[in-house]
Amino acid sequence: MDDERAELLAELGLSNYEARAFVTLTRHGAMTADEVAAESNVPRGRVYDVLNALVDRSLARADDGRPRTYTHVEPAEAVDRLLARRVDELDQQRSAYERTASAAEESLSSVRSTAGAEGFATSALHDDAARDLLLERFAATDESIRIAVDTVDVGPEWREAFTTRLAELLEVGISMRLLATDLSNATDRLETIVDQGLEVRRAPHLPAQRFIVFDDREVCLEVLNPTVDDELLAVVNFRDDDLAAGLAASFDELWEEADDWPLESDG
Numbered sequence: 515m516d517d518e519r520a521e522l523l524a525e526l527g528l529s530n531y532e533a534r535a536f537v538t539l540t541r542h543g544a545m546t547a548d549e550v551a552a553e554s555n556v557p558r559g560r561v562y563d564v565l566n567a568l569v570d571r572s573l574a575r576a577d578d579g580r581p582r583t584y585t586h587v588e589p590a591e592a593v594d595r596l597l598a599r600r601v602d603e604l605d606q607q608r609s610a611y612e613r614t615a616s617a618a619e620e621s622l623s624s625v626r627s628t629a630g631a632e633g634f635a636t637s638a639l640h641d642d643a644a645r646d647l648l649l650e651r652f653a654a655t656d657e658s659i660r661i662a663v664d665t666v667d668v669g670p671e672w673r674e675a676f677t678t679r680l681a682e683l684l685e686v687g688i689s690m691r692l693l694a695t696d697l698s699n700a701t702d703r704l705e706t707i708v709d710q711g712l713e714v715r716r717a718p719h720l721p722a723q724r725f726i727v728f729d730d731r732e733v734c735l736e737v738l739n740p741t742v743d744d745e746l747l748a749v750v751n752f753r754d755d756d757l758a759a760g761l762a763a764s765f766d767e768l769w770e771e772a773d774d775w776p777l778e779s780d781g
Contacts (some may be wrong), residue, residue: 516534516537516538516541516555516727517720518532519533519537519700520534520536520537520700521533521539521728523536523596523605524767526596526597526600527599527600527603528596529564529567529598531554531556531560531561531564532564532567532568532571533661534555534556535550535554535556535561535564535565535568535733536568536573536574536586536592537554538550538554539555539568539574539584540584540586540587540589540673540730541553541655543769544584544585545582545583545584546581546582546583546584547561547562547565547581548561548581550564550702555707557680558682563603563768565584566669567582568584568586569584571595571596572587572595572600572695573592573595574587575587579596580609594689618629620671630656634752634753635750635751635752635753635754636747636750636760637749637750637751638747638749638753639747639748640748641746641748643737644746644747644748644749645675647734647751648676648726648734649675649676649728649751651728651730651732651734652676652680652683653683654728654732655688655728655729656729657688657689657729658688658689658690658691658727658728658729658730659688659689659690659691659726659727659728659729660691660693660726660761660762660765660766660769661690661691661692661693662693662694662720662721662724662726662765662768663692663693663697663720663724663736664692664694664695664696664697664720664722664724664774665699665704673703677703677706677707678684679707680707680708680712681710684710684711684748685710685714686709690711690712690713690770691712691713691715691765691771692704692712692714692715693714693715693716693717693720693765693768693772694714694715694716694717694720695716695718695719695720696752697716697745697775697776700710704775705776708775714766714774714775715769715772715773715774715775716772716773717768717771717772717773721723721764722750723736724736724738725761725765727758727761727762728753730758730762731754731758731759732751732752732753732754732758732761733752733754733757733758733761734749734750734751735749735752736748736749737749737750747752
């Protein structure tokens with residue numbers, strides 16, 4: 515059992531020797547270094563360093579007697595201190611990773627911006643892959659997004675991911691317009707994002723093909739499953755200036771003819 519207790523403490527950041535020494539102190543109370551070494555199998559040549567490390571971590575106390583004796587702090591307090599230190603270390607690691615990720619994103623974005631305007635197309639099948647592709651293209655937007663859909667009605671796993679991403683983009687100043695025929699199933703979510711800057715209008719009719727235009731240079735088309743209502747089968751992504759400009763112009767014409775949302779009849 516003591517070995518298992520020592521392993522748990524090691525997972526919280528103690529060395530193997532430190533963990534064994536602490537467990538020994540909790541079992542026997544005040545002990546000299548020689549006694550700890552004998553009971554814990556910590557080498558005598560290492561035991562003072564091990565015990566002093568516990569003292570430095572505020573996990574043990576030492577008196578000034580001769581020979582010096584060591585006592586443990588209460589186990590619950592010791593574990594809390596170890597956990598707090600571990601969490602702080604993880605927070606520091608996370609901050610370091612975030613700085614690295616930010617630098618990598620900035621560096622890679624500059625590579626993308628000099629890659630030219632040569633067209634390309636890619637696609638993703640089924641829900642998870644389609645969602646990931648759409649979120650990726652949203653994240654790559656620099657200026658504007660136009661979204662044309664007949665019905666705004668998605669499952670909770672999509673809703674949370676997309677509302678979060680849209681809010682992040684609006685916060686950094688991306689212009690965003692949503693044009694739809696039926697908004698009845700998204701009222702609560704839309705009101706929150708509208709407050710953050712999303713422009714929404716309702717049109718009496720829209721093309722059957724859902725589409726999203728990014729920065730007037732890129733388009734995503736949503737392909738619905740013909741056998742299951744409102745189930746997304748695939749997303750096709752085009753990087754083509756002419757196609758994007760044409761769909762953007764069509765969107766803008768429909769936008770001018772549409773009604774502001776919410777309508778008075780929507781309550």
